[in-house]
Amino acid sequence: MVEKNKNFQVVAHIVMIFLALCCIFPFALLIMSSITEENELIRNGYTLFPAELSMNAYLYMFKSGTKIVSAYLMTIFSTVVGTSCGLSMTVLMAYALSRRGLPGRNVMAFYVFFTMLFNGGLVPTYIMYTRYIPVSNTPWALIVPSLMVNAFYVIMMRTYFSTNIPDAVIEAARIDGAGEYRILLTIVLPMSIPMIATMTLLIGLAYWNDWKNGLYYLQQNKSLYSIQVLLNDMLRDVQALKSGMDAAAAAEISATMPSTGIKMAIAVVGVLPILIVYPFFQQYFVKGITIGAVKG
Amino acid sequence: MPTKSAALEQVGKSRSTPKKQSRFLRYLPLYLMFLPGALYLFMNNYAPMSGLIIAFKKVNWRKGILGSDWVGLSNFTYLFKTKDAFNITRNTLLYNITFIILGTVIAITIAILLNEITHKLMKQLYQTIILLPYLISIVVVSYLVFALLSSETGFVNNTILKAMGKDPVSWYTEPKYWPYILVIVHVWKTFGYDCILYYATLVGIDHSYYEAAVIDGANRWDQIVHVTLPCLLPTIITLTLMSIGKIFYSDFGLFYQVPMDSGPLLDITSTIDTYVYRGLIRLNDIGMSSAAGFYQSVVGFVLVLLANWTVKKVGGEENALF
Numbered sequence: 085m086v087e088k089n090k091n092f093q094v095v096a097h098i099v100m101i102f103l104a105l106c107c108i109f110p111f112a113l114l115i116m117s118s119i120t121e122e123n124e125l126i127r128n129g130y131t132l133f134p135a136e137l138s139m140n141a142y143l144y145m146f147k148s149g150t151k152i153v154s155a156y157l158m159t160i161f162s163t164v165v166g167t168s169c170g171l172s173m174t175v176l177m178a179y180a181l182s183r184r185g186l187p188g189r190n191v192m193a194f195y196v197f198f199t200m201l202f203n204g205g206l207v208p209t210y211i212m213y214t215r216y217i218p219v220s221n222t223p224w225a226l227i228v229p230s231l232m233v234n235a236f237y238v239i240m241m242r243t244y245f246s247t248n249i250p251d252a253v254i255e256a257a258r259i260d261g262a263g264e265y266r267i268l269l270t271i272v273l274p275m276s277i278p279m280i281a282t283m284t285l286l287i288g289l290a291y292w293n294d295w296k297n298g299l300y301y302l303q304q305n306k307s308l309y310s311i312q313v314l315l316n317d318m319l320r321d322v323q324a325l326k327s328g329m330d331a332a333a334a335a336e337i338s339a340t341m342p343s344t345g346i347k348m349a350i351a352v353v354g355v356l357p358i359l360i361v362y363p364f365f366q367q368y369f370v371k372g373i374t375i376g377a378v379k380g
Numbered sequence: 381m382p383t384k385s386a387a388l389e390q391v392g393k394s395r396s397t398p399k400k401q402s403r404f405l406r407y408l409p410l411y412l413m414f415l416p417g418a419l420y421l422f423m424n425n426y427a428p429m430s431g432l433i434i435a436f437k438k439v440n441w442r443k444g445i446l447g448s449d450w451v452g453l454s455n456f457t458y459l460f461k462t463k464d465a466f467n468i469t470r471n472t473l474l475y476n477i478t479f480i481i482l483g484t485v486i487a488i489t490i491a492i493l494l495n496e497i498t499h500k501l502m503k504q505l506y507q508t509i510i511l512l513p514y515l516i517s518i519v520v521v522s523y524l525v526f527a528l529l530s531s532e533t534g535f536v537n538n539t540i541l542k543a544m545g546k547d548p549v550s551w552y553t554e555p556k557y558w559p560y561i562l563v564i565v566h567v568w569k570t571f572g573y574d575c576i577l578y579y580a581t582l583v584g585i586d587h588s589y590y591e592a593a594v595i596d597g598a599n600r601w602d603q604i605v606h607v608t609l610p611c612l613l614p615t616i617i618t619l620t621l622m623s624i625g626k627i628f629y630s631d632f633g634l635f636y637q638v639p640m641d642s643g644p645l646l647d648i649t650s651t652i653d654t655y656v657y658r659g660l661i662r663l664n665d666i667g668m669s670s671a672a673g674f675y676q677s678v679v680g681f682v683l684v685l686l687a688n689w690t691v692k693k694v695g696g697e698e699n700a701l702f
Contacts, residue, residue: 095493099493100497108509111512117527174417179410180411186410187403199421201685205656205674206657207673208427208428208429209428211445228424319519348523354520362515
C-alpha cells in the first residue's frame, strides 16, 4: 500500500464536503420552504431559516385530498407491476444470453443490443400506443411504454451472470439433473443478490420517477395521473390540484390556499419516499453499478 | 483453469447427442426464457422503427398509415427551411459536447479525490450523498430549480442577490443565463453516478504500479498522470463512446421542464426532443415532427457507427463497443 499524502487528504475532504453540501442544499431548501408560513414566504422568499414555521401547506394538501392519494396509489401500482414484469423479463433474458453454447446466442444478443443503437423515436411510438396498441388513457399507459425492458440493463445483467457464476457450477447442476429454471432460481439468483437489488432499484426508480408516459398517454384521463405526472402538471399551475373536486370545495380551497408553499409541499411528498428508502439500498446500489456497468 | 473448463465442455458435448432434436429440446427452456423480453422489445422498439416511413407521408387516418399518400421529401424541405432545424441541432450538439467534456473531467477529478480518502465511513457517506441527485426525477429537479430561481420568491433573488446589493433577475425570461443553468443542473444531477463508475475502475488498479512509480521518484501528480489516467482510459473511452452515441438525443425533462417551457427561452433551450414533442402533441403537426424524429434517429445512428469505427481504428478492437 502506497502511503497517502496528508495534504491531499485534507484537500479531498474539503472538496467532498463542499460537493456534498451542494447536493443536499436544494433538498433542504425545498423541505424548509414547505413548512414556512405563507406570508413569510411572500416577504422573504424560500430560505433555509424562515422566521415563522407553519404546516398549513400540508394541511391544505391533504384537505384537497383525493387527488394526491389516488396519484400515490397509481404510482405504487405502476411501480410494483412494472418493476416485477420488467425485472422478470430482464433476468430471464440475461440468463439465456449468459449461457455459453446456446445456438444463436450472438444473434439474440445483437437483437437486444441493436435497440440501444437505433430507435423509431417519439412519433411512431406515440402513434402506436395511441392507435394500434391502445394503452393510452388506461392504467397500462404508465406501465407498458418504454420502461419495461432496457437493453442496457439486460446486457449489464448478462455480464454479471457470465463473470460471477462459474460455468462449472451450472454444469454440475445440469449433471445432477436440474432443469434451466431450477438452476436459475436455486443457484444463479441466490448468487446474484447485489445485482438483483441494483436492478430492482434501477427499474423501480425509472417507474417511480416517470412522468413522460403520463404526459404523452394520459392526456384525456387525468384521474389516472401518478404523483410525478401530477407534480409536472402543477409546476406551472397549482390549480391542477383542484381538478376533479366539486365546485364549492374547490372555491373554498382556492380562496385560502397557501399557493407558494404548497408547491414545495407537494414536491416534498413526491421525493420523500426515495429519500427514505435510498439509504437502505445504498450499499447494494453502489456495489451493483460498479460490478456490472462498465464493461458491456 | 483452461484445462478444467475444456474438460467440462467435453462433458457437455458428449451429453448432447448428435441428434438435432435433443439438442433443440435441451436448449428449448433457454429460448422460452428469452421470448417474453424479446416480444416486448419487438413491440416497443422494433415495431416503431417501421413507423419511420411516416416522415415521407402525409398521414390521413382514414386511409391508415400504409394507405396514406407519399409526399417524398416535402416534410424535410419544410423542416429545413425554418431556422428551427439549425437551432435545435446546434443546441442539442453543443449542450451534449459540453456535458461530455465537463462531466468527464469533473467525474474523474472527484473519483480520484474520493480514492485518496482513507476514512472508510466518510468515504461511504460522500458516495451516498453525491448519488442522491441522480435518483430523483427531473420534475422534482424543476421544483428545486424553481425554489432557487423563482423571480418573486426564489432563494437567489431574495437572499444571495439581496445580500450582494444587486437587483433581482427575472431568470425565466432571460435567455443569456440558461446555457450555464442547464449545464450546472445537468452536471449536478449526473456527476455522482459517473464518478462512481470511474471510482470502481480506480479501486481495481494494481497497487504495484504505484509502488513502482514511487521507486522511480514519482510524486503524487506524476502518479496520477502516468498511472491513474492511463488505467482509466478504457473506461473513459467506453463511457464517452456511449455518450457520443446519444449525442443527438437530449434529456427531454431537462430542456422542457426545468426552463418551465418558457417562451422567451425557446431559442436557447429547444433541442430535437422538445421540438418533436411540441410538434406532435402541442401543434399536432405529424409531418414536421416525424421529419425531425427521422432526422434524429438516422443521424444519431450514423454517429454511433462513426464513433465506434473511429475508436476501433485509433484505439484498437478491445476499446470499441461492438
